Amino acid sequence: MEVTGKIKVVNPEQQISAAFKKRELVVTTEEQYPQHIMIEFTQDKCDLLNNYAVGEPVKVSINLRGREWVSPQGETKYFNSVQGWRIEKAGVEPQAPSAPMPTAQTFAPATNLNEDEPDDLPF
DSSP states (O other), X not given: OXXXXXXXXXXXXXXXXXXXXXXXXXXXXXXXSOOEEEEEEEGGXXXXXXXXXXXXXXXXXEEEEEEEEEOTTSOEEEEEEEEEEEEEESSOOOOOOSSOOOOOOOOOOOOOOOTTSOOOOOO
């Protein structure tokens, strides 16, 4: 899945435990009713946000994650998270090749056809 919009917030990296770190990004969608989507980047994916700033249009590839939690009182709760795994600038057109592409040469029609020769083409 993908989320496209403009960066509203890029939070600093948070070291949650000795083995786990995360970084949050908020993207505001550009639609009739804009949504502010918080996306988490974890572990080595945190570094993907280093080259992005507030206001930039981006396309973020995401996974939806869900988990179940049972409280000490036995009540079951469900939580969702949006995890990012790729980010790229949106609205950037691919660059055109610097050299023009070669064009096919035009050939004159063949005039030396011999109708008496058998056609040995396999098709």
